[in-house]
Amino acid sequence: MGVEPAPDPLDEQVEEEGGPIKSFLEHLEDLRWVLIKSGAAAGVAMLVCLLAGNYVVRILEWPLSRAPIKQAKYTQSAR
Secondary structure, three states, X not given: OOOOOOOOOOOOOEOXXXXXXXXXXXXXXXXXXXXXXXXXXXXXXXXXXXXXXXXXHHHHHHHHHHOOOOOOOOOOOOO
């Protein structure tokens, strides 16, 4: 009937939300990676928008080019 050693509370300590408790430097490391990934995603999105901008404008102008043009019966001009 040996007594089992108690597990180290710092190794298995878990927050109420279910995640492990991290030190301040671990949180900074996570923040650094989130900022790097966000910056990379924003850069890729900007590059795609820059390269595909003309195609998007053409797609948006297509219905306007097919719309019938109605002229007003009475027009005024300043001379």
